[in-house]
Amino acid sequence: MSELHSIGWYSSQITPRLPKQVFKPVPQRLWGGLVYMLLTIAGIWAIAAHQFSPWVNLAIALGLGQTMAGLGFLGHEVLHGTVVKTAWLRDLIGCICFAQFNLGAKLWRKWHNMEHHAHTQDEDTDPDAWATMEKLYKRPLLRWIYKLPPGFRAFFNFASFSLFFSIHSSLMFKRYIGEFKPRDRAMVWMQLLVPWAIWLSLLALIGPGKWLFAYVIPVMIANALVIGYISTNHQLNPLTPVNDPLANSLSVTVPRWVDMLHFNFSYHTEHHLYPGVNAKYGPMIKAVVKEMWPEQYFELPLLQALKALWKTPRIYHNYTDLVDPGNGHVFGSLGHGLDAEQFAYRQIDVPKQGPAPMGLGTLEQSPAQGD
Numbered sequence: 300m301s302e303l304h305s306i307g308w309y310s311s312q313i314t315p316r317l318p319k320q321v322f323k324p325v326p327q328r329l330w331g332g333l334v335y336m337l338l339t340i341a342g343i344w345a346i347a348a349h350q351f352s353p354w355v356n357l358a359i360a361l362g363l364g365q366t367m368a369g370l371g372f373l374g375h376e377v378l379h380g381t382v383v384k385t386a387w388l389r390d391l392i393g394c395i396c397f398a399q400f401n402l403g404a405k406l407w408r409k410w411h412n413m414e415h416h417a418h419t420q421d422e423d424t425d426p427d428a429w430a431t432m433e434k435l436y437k438r439p440l441l442r443w444i445y446k447l448p449p450g451f452r453a454f455f456n457f458a459s460f461s462l463f464f465s466i467h468s469s470l471m472f473k474r475y476i477g478e479f480k481p482r483d484r485a486m487v488w489m490q491l492l493v494p495w496a497i498w499l500s501l502l503a504l505i506g507p508g509k510w511l512f513a514y515v516i517p518v519m520i521a522n523a524l525v526i527g528y529i530s531t532n533h534q535l536n537p538l539t540p541v542n543d544p545l546a547n548s549l550s551v552t553v554p555r556w557v558d559m560l561h562f563n564f565s566y567h568t569e570h571h572l573y574p575g576v577n578a579k580y581g582p583m584i585k586a587v588v589k590e591m592w593p594e595q596y597f598e599l600p601l602l603q604a605l606k607a608l609w610k611t612p613r614i615y616h617n618y619t620d621l622v623d624p625g626n627g628h629v630f631g632s633l634g635h636g637l638d639a640e641q642f643a644y645r646q647i648d649v650p651k652q653g654p655a656p657m658g659l660g661t662l663e664q665s666p667a668q669g670d
């Protein structure tokens with residue numbers, strides 16, 4: 300593994316090259332949110348108030364999926380404090396933007412800002428990092444999934460994108476609710492229950508047939524869109540003992556109009572270098588990073604990154620390699636031999652029974668080390 304550096308090390312070199320304005324919040328981002336919010340309300344109202352054919356309802360549901368995903372991308376940057384600074388307003392807007400996922404601002408800031416950003420790709424402390432072999436052996440469902448043929452499993456994985464963000468949010472609630480101070484816990488519960496109350500009231504009001512098109516299908520599309528990005532953020536990268544965004548994050552590229560619709564969420568390495576800077580400035584940070592560390596910076600077109608996810612397993616064999624426990628195929632990660640065109644692998648023997656056959660080892664023991 301080439302030498303790893305901390306976020307502070309990078310920012311000490313990048314910051315002098317950025318204009319001061321990038322560190323200011325960008326409240327103008329809320330105009331896009333307002334448009335998405337009005338379109339969401341209009342779409343739900345259109346389904347509720349009319350007797351459209353299922354095809355018309357489906358077309359509206361597809362649009363709602365996009366507006367709900369767009370609100371989610373905005374909620375992410377709002378809750379990093381890069382849009383408004385006032386804490387209560389930041390949390391209120393964040394809750395509105397994440398209401399479709401029944402995800403509250405307090406839980407998100409704990410899970411995402413405090414845990415994921417601070418411990419990115421640490422196998423124990425990053426709540427979003429994928430399992431190592433040791434963890435696989437302790438998780439029966441995951442073991443079962445990895446007994447499926449690779450193509451079928453990839454299909455299963457991609458199909459789960461339509462639910463994954465909502466399910467992961469519920470798991471994060473369970474994981475972190477006990478860590479909130481007792482006086483904050485009621486608010487965390489409220490931020491979960493109020494959105495549910497809204498969606499269930501809507502169900503009572505319009506009935507299950509219309510609710511399917513006004514909420515269920517849109518939120519599944521929104522899940523698929525946000526997970527379509529999130530799954531590419533780190534899952535092709537190595538685990539890293541130092542939180543080095545160039546090593547452990549991937550930026551994807553999409554057409555400019557898609558970036559506009561999705562609030563520049565594609566600039567993910569830039570976001571991990573500067574989570575407190577609005578994504579509007581992603582292209583500016585990218586230009587500096589690509590000039591300074593062209594060899595270390597990873598970017599792939601979004602569809603190519605998704606293809607790489609389809610073709611490779613998600614279980615870490617060691618820091619830098621991914622293994623399919625079902626057939627013993629070992630693939631490199633980004634910067635460590637991952638071949639995003641051919642998907643070449645080597646073969647190892649994986650014991651069928653636990654306990655885990657190997658730990659992560661050290662970086663020096665990693666077979667892919669040295670590139």
Ligand SMILES: [Zn+2]
Binds near residue numbers: 570574
């Ligand atoms: Zn973030």
